[in-house]
Amino acid sequence: MIDISIEKLALLLIIAVFVLGPTKLPEYARKLARLIRELRRMASGAQEKIRQELGPEFEEIDWRKMDPRQYDPRRIIREALLEDEPVPSAAAAVPVTPPSAPPARPVVRLAEGQKAPFDDEST
Structure with a gap:
């Protein structure tokens, strides 16, 4: 709209x-x-033609679900992972670290004037 x-x-x-x-x-x-x-007139004609082409299923579409502002990747992943499993209660929840997580590397401080390591093959 203008x-x-x-x-x-x-x-x-x-x-x-x-x-x-x-x-x-x-x-x-x-x-x-x-x-x-x-x-x-042209806009209403195009709208009517779209309704005829798409059929009665077009009226049943919930357009609010397709709003990109409703997109929350965390919710989508949570729903996909817990699709068939019941949601555990907070008391029964046990924190589990994923097995594929890489081990945390210790932080190494460089001496003054020492260059940072560089991997030519990584880029």
């Missing part, structure tokens, strides 16, 4: 009056109204 405030619209109308003049302004206003009516 985001035009009332002030901007009024300014455009004043400029149009000065540029077009009072003699041509009604003619261009009629042309603009005709164009808007034609665009609305």
